[in-house]
Amino acid sequence: MSATESTDAGPKSGRLRRGEEFEAEIETLAYGGRGIARRDGYVVFVSGALPGDKVRARVSKSKKGYAEAGTIEILEPSPQRLEETDIHQGEACPGAPWQALAYDRQLEFKEEQVGDSLSRIGHLDDFELDPIIPASEQWRYRNKVEYSFGEQDGEVVLGFHPRGRWDQILDIDDCRLSSEATNRARNEVLEWARREGISAYDPHDHRGVLRNLVVREGRRTGQVQTRLVTSVANFPKPPVDLHTVIDGPSGNTSGPTGVLGEEVLRERIFDLNIQLSHDSFFQTNTEMAEKLYGVATVYAGLTGSEKLFDLYCGVGTIGLSMAGQAGKVWGLEIVADAIENARRNAIANNIGNAEFVTANARTGLRPLIERAGKPDVITIDPPRAGLSAKIVRRVLEAEAKRIVYISCNPTTLAPNAAQLVEAGYRLVRVRPVDMFPQTPHIEVVAQFDRV
Numbered sequence: 001m002s003a004t005e006s007t008d009a010g011p012k013s014g015r016l017r018r019g020e021e022f023e024a025e026i027e028t029l030a031y032g033g034r035g036i037a038r039r040d041g042y043v044v045f046v047s048g049a050l051p052g053d054k055v056r057a058r059v060s061k062s063k064k065g066y067a068e069a070g071t072i073e074i075l076e077p078s079p080q081r082l083e084e085t086d087i088h089q090g091e092a093c094p095g096a097p098w099q100a101l102a103y104d105r106q107l108e109f110k111e112e113q114v115g116d117s118l119s120r121i122g123h124l125d126d127f128e129l130d131p132i133i134p135a136s137e138q139w140r141y142r143n144k145v146e147y148s149f150g151e152q153d154g155e156v157v158l159g160f161h162p163r164g165r166w167d168q169i170l171d172i173d174d175c176r177l178s179s180e181a182t183n184r185a186r187n188e189v190l191e192w193a194r195r196e197g198i199s200a201y202d203p204h205d206h207r208g209v210l211r212n213l214v215v216r217e218g219r220r221t222g223q224v225q226t227r228l229v230t231s232v233a234n235f236p237k238p239p240v241d242l243h244t245v246i247d248g249p250s251g252n253t254s255g256p257t258g259v260l261g262e263e264v265l266r267e268r269i270f271d272l273n274i275q276l277s278h279d280s281f282f283q284t285n286t287e288m289a290e291k292l293y294g295v296a297t298v299y300a301g302l303t304g305s306e307k308l309f310d311l312y313c314g315v316g317t318i319g320l321s322m323a324g325q326a327g328k329v330w331g332l333e334i335v336a337d338a339i340e341n342a343r344r345n346a347i348a349n350n351i352g353n354a355e356f357v358t359a360n361a362r363t364g365l366r367p368l369i370e371r372a373g374k375p376d377v378i379t380i381d382p383p384r385a386g387l388s389a390k391i392v393r394r395v396l397e398a399e400a401k402r403i404v405y406i407s408c409n410p411t412t413l414a415p416n417a418a419q420l421v422e423a424g425y426r427l428v429r430v431r432p433v434d435m436f437p438q439t440p441h442i443e444v445v446a447q448f449d450r451v
């Protein structure tokens with residue numbers, strides 16, 4: 001069965017009920033990383049299992065066409081599994097759910113899932129699928145880590161929630177997805193909290209102080225920036241760069257932020273010096289962001305004179321890295337601080353042909369076209385949800401010759417791609433880039449030409 005196969009139809013004789021336990025062999029992986037098992041044609045998505053595993057699992061959700069289940073026990077491990085000694089923090093490690101799968105297999109699944117999403121969801125088959133670009137580092141690649149505080153046996157701990165367990169913290173002193181420097185910064189803050197006897201915030205009774213620690217790293221500059229998030233403002237001065245106070249319920253992520261150290265994070269990408277404020281998006285894997293932008297640049301095929309719209313531009317990195325090959329770049333992004341960063345980044349790198357506007361893509365594209373005229377080429381790099389049908393219609397109004405779509409979710413790229421093709425574009429080629437080894441996350445670049 002294929003990774004994104006529709007499960008609406010098909011025989012239902014093997015249907016399982018909620019709470020039921022069953023044994024099955026996992027056939028393949030679904031988009032998002034869960035295993036797929038079948039019982040008389042009835043499909044079950046099983047979390048915590050890999051292809052080839054024989055598992056005992058319990059059903060958590062039962063529908064007419066499919067069920068969802070969690071692994072209780074691996075009865076016979078898949079021959080595709082790596083040795084236990086290669087595994088970091090075991091199955092509990094929430095950031096690396098695919099770590100037991102050999103890296104080559106991870107790449108194969110990702111490439112397959114890109115092709116599957118486009119053909120099954122978007123009904124698109126007539127395009128070139130360029131081979132996935134493997135990550136340059138399979139571990140210690142993340143330039144941003146967000147830890148949560150909690151308490152265990154009366155002691156403050158700092159780590160990650162195990163999958164599906166928001167009431168627990170896995171106290172990890174060496175996260176192998178991030179650098180040694182990032183881990184050191186985390187350990188210093190934890191030691192400080194313990195020394196000073198500061199409590200962790202408890203989301204149930206809204207008591208306690210420490211909520212999160214965000215560590216970001218300029219991989220090329222060596223700068224490590226720490227931001228502590230707490231529920232109150234008054235307590236001993238923390239050894240961090242930034243301090244955010246959020247006194248509302250959990251889930252809020254922004255609040256007033258004081259500066260105690262370095263306010264901006266400095267990074268280099270290609271030959272660009274980039275500055276970021278703490279609420280600006282930046283690709284989580286700096287080394288692979290260069291590869292991703294490299295593919296986007298090849299697909300954009302600029303010749304020096306084009307007007308380029310860089311939609312969802314963040315701090316401007318895509319447009320700025322292409323500015324030397326374009327006539328004029330216009331970046332559009334909803335976060336005002338990111339646009340401020342983008343403008344400064346243009347100045348700092350002596351780029352005089354790039355302008356940036358703060359706007360929602362939905363409402364800001366028409367005014368941008370009025371101001372700047374229609375673009376020759378558009379790059380689009382939206383969040384995981386992709387574009388609404390309405391935003392795609394706005395993009396179509398721009399009548400660009402070429403659209404380069406950078407997506408972190410092939411299942412939302414696919415319907416957007418179908419809409420573009422329906423409206424007269426041709427999906428020319430697609431290339432996955434592995435930004436997130438040990439996880440099911442997929443990044444992909446797609447080129448559309450107007451026919």
Ligand SMILES: C[S@@+](CC[C@H](N)C(=O)[O-])C[C@H]1O[C@@H](n2cnc3c(N)ncnc32)[C@H](O)[C@@H]1O
Nearest residue numbers: 281283312313314333334335360361381382383
């Ligand atoms: C995946 S990031 C890409 C950023 C940038 N292109 C890069 O490579 O670093 C998506 C960006 O879209 C922005 N964004 C989210 N919703 C938006 C909207 N409705 N209109 C414009 N920008 C939006 C986010 O703030 C974020 O910076």
